[in-house]
Amino acid sequence: MATVFSGFFSNSISAPKIEATPMTILSTAEERIITLEDISWHDTAKDCWIIIYDRVYDITDFLDEHPGGGDILLEYAGRDASIAFRGSGHSRQAVRSLERFCIGELPMHERIFRKPGGYRLSGIPE
Ligand code: HEM
Secondary structure (H helix, E strand, O other): OHHHHHHHHHHHHOOOOOOOOHHHHHHHHHHOEOOHHHHHOOEEOOEEEEEEOOEEEEOHHHOOOOOOOHHHHHOOOOOEOHHHHHHOOOOHHHHHHHHHHEEEEOOHHHOOOOOOOOOOOOOOOO
16 A cells, blocks of 8 residues: 555656746746836836846846945946946856846847847847
């Protein structure tokens, strides 16, 4: 009897799990198109979105964690921070950490970096 039960339970444990991979999360977020107008309303310490390389980031919970301080981020609340981000010489690790805050991207006609024939800078995340 014990064998029957353990067989039953081990089968259910090995059942396929449905998990979101980081790639799934990124592509889901990227499907959300957010306009400059929408973003401009999220410009306070309690609700802070910024744009870096045409992607939109909700950094509200990151303001207190940012090694460069929250105030410097708030200067770009609701706005584009691409050049400031680049100019501060962030590490690859910092660029990678952007991903966890990504909530969407600009519509094609409002982009300036990631569009066919758009402004090209080396080192822009794909
Ligand atoms: C979501 C966006 C951002 C993330 C995830 C981020 C992340 C980081 C990280 C991890 C560091 C530590 C050093 C490194 O690894 O490069 C850093 C430092 C710094 N960041 Fe940012 N950053 C962001 C946006 C910005 C923006 C828009 C500015 C505007 C100027 C800025 C200015 C700085 C400065 C000045 C430092 C250096 C602090 C120091 O060494 O004392 N960051 N940031």
